[in-house]
Amino acid sequence: MLYIIGLGLYDEKDITLRGMQALKNCKKIYAEFYTNLWHGNIENLEKMSGNKIKILNRGIIEETPEEFLNFAKTEDTALLIPGDPLAATTHIDLVLRAEKQGIPVKIIHSSSIFSAVGETGMQIYKFGKTTSIVFPEKNYFPESPYDALCSNLKMNLHTLFLLDVKYDESRYMTVNNGIEILLQIEKKRAAGIFTEKTLCVGCARLGGEEEIKYGTAKELMRHDFGAPPHALIVPAKLHFVEEEALLRYKIQ
Amino acid sequence: MLYIIGLGLYDEKDITLRGMQALKNCKKIYAEFYTNLWHGNIENLEKMSGNKIKILNRGIIEETPEEFLNFAKTEDTALLIPGDPLAATTHIDLVLRAEKQGIPVKIIHSSSIFSAVGETGMQIYKFGKTTSIVFPEKNYFPESPYDALCSNLKMNLHTLFLLDVKYDESRYMTVNNGIEILLQIEKKRAAGIFTEKTLCVGCARLGGEEEIKYGTAKELMRHDFGAPPHALIVPAKLHFVEEEALLRYKIQ
Numbered sequence: 001m002l003y004i005i006g007l008g009l010y011d012e013k014d015i016t017l018r019g020m021q022a023l024k025n026c027k028k029i030y031a032e033f034y035t036n037l038w039h040g041n042i043e044n045l046e047k048m049s050g051n052k053i054k055i056l057n058r059g060i061i062e063e064t065p066e067e068f069l070n071f072a073k074t075e076d077t078a079l080l081i082p083g084d085p086l087a088a089t090t091h092i093d094l095v096l097r098a099e100k101q102g103i104p105v106k107i108i109h110s111s112s113i114f115s116a117v118g119e120t121g122m123q124i125y126k127f128g129k130t131t132s133i134v135f136p137e138k139n140y141f142p143e144s145p146y147d148a149l150c151s152n153l154k155m156n157l158h159t160l161f162l163l164d165v166k167y168d169e170s171r172y173m174t175v176n177n178g179i180e181i182l183l184q185i186e187k188k189r190a191a192g193i194f195t196e197k198t199l200c201v202g203c204a205r206l207g208g209e210e211e212i213k214y215g216t217a218k219e220l221m222r223h224d225f226g227a228p229p230h231a232l233i234v235p236a237k238l239h240f241v242e243e244e245a246l247l248r249y250k251i252q
Numbered sequence: 253m254l255y256i257i258g259l260g261l262y263d264e265k266d267i268t269l270r271g272m273q274a275l276k277n278c279k280k281i282y283a284e285f286y287t288n289l290w291h292g293n294i295e296n297l298e299k300m301s302g303n304k305i306k307i308l309n310r311g312i313i314e315e316t317p318e319e320f321l322n323f324a325k326t327e328d329t330a331l332l333i334p335g336d337p338l339a340a341t342t343h344i345d346l347v348l349r350a351e352k353q354g355i356p357v358k359i360i361h362s363s364s365i366f367s368a369v370g371e372t373g374m375q376i377y378k379f380g381k382t383t384s385i386v387f388p389e390k391n392y393f394p395e396s397p398y399d400a401l402c403s404n405l406k407m408n409l410h411t412l413f414l415l416d417v418k419y420d421e422s423r424y425m426t427v428n429n430g431i432e433i434l435l436q437i438e439k440k441r442a443a444g445i446f447t448e449k450t451l452c453v454g455c456a457r458l459g460g461e462e463e464i465k466y467g468t469a470k471e472l473m474r475h476d477f478g479a480p481p482h483a484l485i486v487p488a489k490l491h492f493v494e495e496e497a498l499l500r501y502k503i504q
Binding site for chain 2: 006008009013015016017018020021048083086087089092093095096107108109110111112114115118119121123126127129131132157206207241244248
């Protein structure tokens, strides 16, 4: 059996009892940390589970997972993933690959940014499509997050922006970077959708040593949110309870 | 301090280590089970936490939470909630109420349907607005889920339908009920958005003894998904990996 186990939002205390129980029963434990920054301590997790943990990089999981899939054919094997395992889209390939080899797969869920944004007081029902802002490169500057914002706003829906993770370079996009990129796209498009006056919500380390701030893009851009992971939200029209909840986080 | 702690998707094993640690330190523990069906065992949870748990009904939490807020003023107090605490919109009022009384609030997240739907193989990024289907009543038959479906489909986004929970009457909407209600609205609207031929995904007990089925509305309506909670998804155009993943669940 291959267990794919969510580590949850922040550190080693965010795995569920179900996940920890499975870990204790597994013969081999692997983990990946390239899909999101994890603030936990591997040694603590090894102590709690009574097992050594081997960290796998993107190449092994996405291209050559044979070694660890081979273990899973005969022994209970675990792969640990930050957040909730299939919230990121990259791991479904692994599930399909395992099942094609006759290996049963069990997903053990944990906490994820997709519902943790409820902590802002904004209603999850009122979010539209989630989108990602990536670090621009020489010939690559996707404007899709701006498009997602436009179409969500048109339907009066909030937009959650997930921010790029470049694990190999230890680069994690901040709220400040994200806002800057949206302003750059705005400059090209000039549609008045995202300006320095646009009210936004910046979130850092939700579920851990979290910080949430509400203010204009300009105000948030000046704020230091500290360590990643960060996320950015652009609200549509707010319900008065959402507004009351967000005012707790109003930037001074 | 008031801890609002997610119980996660299925049973007492879906609380996180962080949540369990907080429970052990709390002097008073309360729980509510009216926002979703929980398959756990209260006695097990009491044993694990070393504390008695008092179940609160909707009236107490939403209208007269003074008793338990009073404890939270001086002692660490916990409120347990199925799923991830603020994914349902009803508990933010309690947070605001507590904070107005000077009681610090800490949210401890857990797994939730909002990311667990990734288990179908469908990409969370491609979901639009989530909507709820409620049991129709004499003068109350909201068509908003149909409208949400229309606008999501227009943007080529998948739709997650959460299904009504009437805790006091022990009525939990099934995938079958949900499909029937959408077909009734379709009959009135005749827009051809949701017919017996529409491909849907039915999910039951995600994160627990789960069952996922993929097929036409007509096929799914005939299927017995067993115990609640259930959820219904209507996909927009599928990516080929999403399609491959869903075909694992094709109804026979």
